[in-house]
Amino acid sequence: SQQGEEDPQALSIQEGENATMNCSYKTSINNLQWYRQNSGRGLVHLILIRSNEREKHSGRLRVTLDTSKKSSSLLITASRAADTASYFCATVREGGSEKLVFGKGTKLTVNP
Amino acid sequence: DTAVSQTPKYLVTQMGNDKSIKCEQNLGHDTMYWYKQDSKKFLKIMFSYNNKELIINETVPNRFSPKSPDKAHLNLHINSLELGDSAVYFCASSQDLRPRRKTQYFGPGTRLLVL
Numbered sequence: 001s002q003q004g005e006e007d008p009q010a011l012s013i014q015e016g017e018n019a020t021m022n023c024s025y026k027t028s029i030n031n032l033q034w035y036r037q038n039s040g041r042g043l044v045h046l047i048l049i050r051s052n053e054r055e056k057h058s059g060r061l062r063v064t065l066d067t068s069k070k071s072s073s074l075l076i077t078a079s080r081a082a083d084t085a086s087y088f089c090a091t092v093r094e095g096g097s098e099k100l101v102f103g104k105g106t107k108l109t110v111n112p
Numbered sequence: 113d114t115a116v117s118q119t120p121k122y123l124v125t126q127m128g129n130d131k132s133i134k135c136e137q138n139l140g141h142d143t144m145y146w147y148k149q150d151s152k153k154f155l156k157i158m159f160s161y162n163n164k165e166l167i168i169n170e171t172v173p174n175r176f177s178p179k180s181p182d183k184a185h186l187n188l189h190i191n192s193l194e195l196g197d198s199a200v201y202f203c204a205s206s207q208d209l210r211p212r213r214k215t216q217y218f219g220p221g222t223r224l225l226v227l
Contacts, residue, residue: 033215035216035218037153040221041220041221042202042219042220042221043155043216043218044218045215045216045217048215086153088155099157099160099168099170100157100216101157102155102156104153104154105153105155107153
């Protein structure tokens with residue numbers, strides 16, 4: 001079955017607010033990645049966090065990983081209208097097959 | 113300069129037809145993938161090639177046949193198209209198969225509509 005599950009499925013906030021999206025997964029992982037997909041476009045890689053890391057930052061993005069709970073969160077601070085997109089987590093299983101397994105995504109709308 | 117490109121961007125065809133989608137990457141990557149994204153935005157891997165060798169073949173009908181003439185190209189041929197094949201197909205590439213190098217670069221997608 002599917003590896004990653006994001007919640008919420010949809011999130012609507014005002015510009016300037018922070019957006020938090022969560023991802024849960026089922027098996028041991030080597031790393032977890034977050035991707036963004038703008039409407040009608042391909043996915044764009046945002047950040048990768050390894051299983052031995054707990055937190056990672058990239059610009060306005062902050063990702064946490066809790067391997068004991070098999071969950072990750074993506075925080076976008078000071079959101080902008082341009083952040084409107086779907087956000088997907090994807091995992092690489094530890095010692096398993098080579099594939100990246102994607103969750104269903106969170107659709108974020110940032111209202112100006 | 114487009115890193116991963118796909119053609120065509122849109123494909124509308126009749127049931128029963130055969131069609132191909134082409135993908136090219138200019139990143140020098142060893143590994144390429146095909147994904148299918150359904151109407152609910154669920155993204156599922158179909159195939160993966162590493163240096164022209166098939167690595168992953170998910171449970172995909174054998175009407176779908178990937179071909180990799182060289183490591184920069186991975187094409188997808190679909191025979192006897194069915195209504196359920198309607199989806200967006202994404203090509204992607206990654207540097208190689210090592211887990212920490214699995215950051216993937218996606219093409220813009222091919223929107224296939226089977227009538």
